[in-house]
Amino acid sequence: MKSFISIGLFVLVGLITAILIGFPPNMSKPLPFDAEQTGLKDRIVIKFSHVVAENTPKGLAAERFAKLVRERLSDRVEVQVYPNGILYSDKHELDALSRGDIQMVAPSFSNLTNAFPSWGVLDLPFAFPSQQAVDEALQGEIGEQLLAELTDANMAGISFWHNGFKQMTSAQRPLIHPSDFTGQTFRILPSKVVEEQFHALGAQTAMMPFTEVYRSVVNGDVEGQENTISNIYSKRIYQVQRYMTISNHGYLGYTVIVNQSFWEGLPADIRSELEQILAETAQWNRGLAQQLNHEQLDEIKKSGIVNIHQLSAEERDEWIKALAQVYIQMEQEIGAPLLAQIKELGQKYDAYRY
Template sequence: MKPFASIALFVLLGLVSAVAIGFGPDLSLTQWGYDEEQEKLSERIVIKFSHVVAENTPKGLAVDRFAQLVKTKTNGRVEVQVFANSTLHTEKTEIPALMNGEIQMIAPAFSHLSGTIPQWALLELPYVFRDQQDVENVFQGEIGRMLFAALDQSNMKGMAYWGNGFKQITANRPILMPNDFKGQRIRIIPSKVLDEQFRTLRALPVGSSFNDLYSMLANGEVDGEENTISNVYTKRLYQVQTNMTISNHNYLGYVVIMNQEFWNKLPADIQRDIEEALAEATRFNNALSVSMNENQLEKLKEMDTIDIHEQTQEERTAWRQALQPVYDKFAPSIGKPLMDKINELHQAR
């Protein structure tokens, strides 16, 4: 062997030995084309969670908390990407997108499910919830489990119930008795039940996206709407409405849903972590929705831009009687088992 070649070979062997025992230049795996961080990213499970309300609402805050809890509990193995305020999907597109696997989680209002699965119209019936105790009994009891089971046929897995609160009526005139609705254009979540409800009151229901609501009121396209206190406050609807009746005539709630096929493919430990994170986020949401509605109602009462009327017992009785035909129309499609359960709930207290 030539002297020069021998020297080169000796130097090369020395460098290899030095790397092997931790000395010499940093010839890490990254320098040979291996990126440890990229490898971690490729193993990360991504959940796209799409919803349509603002980040500062109970639902928006709960989704963000859920995302952080999942990251913590899974040590970063699962990333929940949150798309709020209809930035990814609207009310019309989020359910089909979930069913076909384009996104993995949504939290639609009950009204958005009833068009696809008739049983869910149960939770839209007027005065079906008399108070917060009824809400908790339904969410945590047999009725809630029966409604979850109705999702199975559509590649959807019901995960949790989130409350936003009882709905109130806002308008540019006092709405006290059923006759006051006559001729009023009322914005609603697009829903057969809600449409029938306001037609029964001789109003003119107008279905639209939540994000269009403020401009529709400001431009006079509709005269009034129904919503929770937190939505009235955070969306500043008090700037474009002069009157509100605290009627508690309907309840705005959400169901957290995951794509069933996606869920089935998750490792058991990841499923457990997600369920634990969602249970914590659910307790947070449901407590926050109650306190936020109470606190923001007090703030609205301090304003001189909107007059607030609390429904009397006489007025409530008149509304309930006027709306009874809505029950009669939708009971057959909801089904006897669920209607019987609601009757039992109402008779138990």
């Protein structure tokens, strides 16, 4: 018994000695300097929320923007990217931005039309005969007018990003003539113009966030949808839709928007650098979008899963004639002057006249 007590006392004394020896002689000596932690509490954080996959034109542009900011402003600004609707769906992200819960979003043009009806001008069917026409619209007077409207909601539009032209898909039958749309229900973004477009084709519509499209198609809640090749590919929509028509009937682009109060509160030099980085990212995104849509269309073709039809000139004429009424129906909502500008732009690039 005594031996056990002696051993216990010996171990206890040893532990106390080790602890005492382990303490530094000067307890007031400062901790080692860690340069990486310096200034973290003062770093400006930009939460960038979006709803598409990381391997899409918008997803990759958001990551590139964050990377360039990290390289040039690492000690002052951090961009946190939240893809796939992790933080907010496209239904709620604008409200979150306006409140200041997030600082940056990049919604599609269609997702702005509920709050700003004139943005529907960019959704008009066959408004843009080429990428060059899109560029002129966004970089010219039309783009300036649309961006100016955002300031009324504590938002500032900084840049335009691209995805590409939209195509039609269906699980039911090929979409070659306008009559082929009759009786089908198509998922759409919350755009009155897009809604009227499908109604003009004899179809029904169901508005829903992009994150719900795949499940809705699988469940049979909708028969079809419209989207760019990169979105059809990245969300595997082509695997559950038997038919796709290369129609190029509309354009899907994005507006990079920031909370205005947050943006105006940034130091001038930081804001200037961020604007430069966004401009560089937009230029990079334009080329990437075209490349991805081209490569991923090839991948869809190779899969052999979906039947792909390219509209002929005669078939496109049919669609255009069927959709001409949309321009008339939407004139009041969009505004006659803006509608006239988009028509004039289309005529400049030999678009079909309405």
